[in-house]
Amino acid sequence: MPPESVSSARQRAGGMSADPNAVEGPLSGYHHETYVFPLTKEARAEAQAGEGGRWKCREPRENLLWFDRRCFDSEEHLLSELQERIGNVPEVIQVSGIRLQRFIEGGTLGSLHPSGAPVPMGLFEQILGLFRQTVAVAPDTLLVKRRCESRDRAPEGDSAGFLDRLISFTEEQVYVRNSAEYETLFGDLGLDGDSFKRLRKHVAGLRDRPFCLLHADLHRENLIVDPDGRLWAIDWELAMLGDPLYDLATHLYLMRYPVDQERWMTRRWCQIVEEIRPGSSRGWREDLARLLDYKRAQSVFTDVIRTTQSLGTGPRMERGRLRGASWKVWDVLSAGARPLGVESMPGLLEVEAALKRWFHTRTGAQM
Structure with a gap:
């Protein structure tokens, strides 16, 4: 090089x-x-x-392209503050003014137990132990500089306001910000600016819950199993302060547990957070479904953009790559269609045609 x-x-x-x-x-x-x-x-x-x-x-x-809101000014500063409060997070040091994180040796949970596979109970209990620690970190006890403005922070316990700000971020920073390039494609998929009005109506009515620290990206590739079988949580870049049930919803959405293990995680999570901060699971039976639907809706916009980036820039697009991208977009749109109020779900061939038109308009390339 x-x-x-x-x-x-x-x-x-x-x-x-x-x-x-x-x-x-x-x-x-x-x-x-x-x-x-x-x-x-x-x-x-x-x-x-x-x-x-x-x-x-x-x-x-x-x-x-950032598809998720960031709350803290520095992940390393946050990790330094959490050293004595969260068990297994990477150590942070400073060398010549540069902050370094310790590299956790081992394998990701996903490499050991792929998406859809059950998580062994020893590791499952360690994930619950992590939630036990994060829910105990109240906002007024965490002295880390935040990058988000005060207007973007919901009042303590206002779960509905917290979710509305997340929806606003997706609307403004993902949909509107990229509309010049993607508005036509979104329209072909049955999505427009009114999709967010329909989403807000669909998820309305969240109960209030006391806010706490959220990892907000806790999936199998952000969990490392070291040689001694200890579980470490890495990549706290998207951590925030907010509704604890949102952290559970995000975790369930990303982990792809088998159905019985997802139900067990939900029950055990509710028991644990109520022991630490009463009210943290209030209204979960109705609100968990709402928050999961928000995650499905959010993924429609983010995954469509990410998937189109995999198509390349020309001069020609491979048929196999187009078909793979079409399946991904159709799958995520199928999951998010209801909360976004999509009235007529396009079929796979319609999605493929929409992607082909978008690619041709953007690059002038042919198949």
Whole structure:
């Protein structure tokens, strides 16, 4: 790789690594370009870090589309604050003004137990233990700088207001912000600006619940099982303060548990959070369904955009790639059609035709 093509994150990693040839990366990940390496003796001394282990150096990817609202100014600052409050989260150190996270050795839960497979009870109980710890972190006890403005923060306990702000983010930052490029495609799929009015009506009526810390992205690839069988929660980039039931809904939506294990997780979660902060599961029987429907609706807009990015930029689009993208869009639209009020669900061939038109208009390319 020529020197001018080496990213700043890669250069920093090489400079801090005890062995520049031992730098691993960039790791797969949507939000950041990440490298892993062992620290030099001098860097360990500066950071007062013990011997052994590897560390992560990263920087945000350029021209990245953010589909989820971020609450905290810095993930590393948040993790530093959580060291004594949440059991297994990555340690954070600082070397030459750069904050590094410890790299958790092991495998993701998804690599060991893929989506749809049951989670072994030992790991299942550790996930519940994580929820036990996060629900105990009340907003007024977490002194971490926040990036969101006051107008974007719902009053304490206002779960309906919390969800409305999430819907507004999806509407403004995903739909409207990308409408110049995607409005026609969305329209062909039965979606328009009124979809959000219908969504708000569909999810109206949430009960109030005391706010707490939410991971907000707790899925199988963000859970690491180390060689000793301990479960670690990573990637707190999307963490926020809000309705605890939203964290459960997001977790269930992303984890794809078998039906019986999803029900067990819901029952155990309700028991645990009520022990820690009474009222945290209030109204869950009605509201969990509403929050899950919001997640399905949100995914329609985000996954359509992500899927089109997989089609490439021309000069020709592969038939197999188009068919795979069509299945993905049809599947996510089928799940989100009801909360978004889609009156006439397009078939698979109609979705494929819509994607083909969008691709041709954007690139001028043919099949």
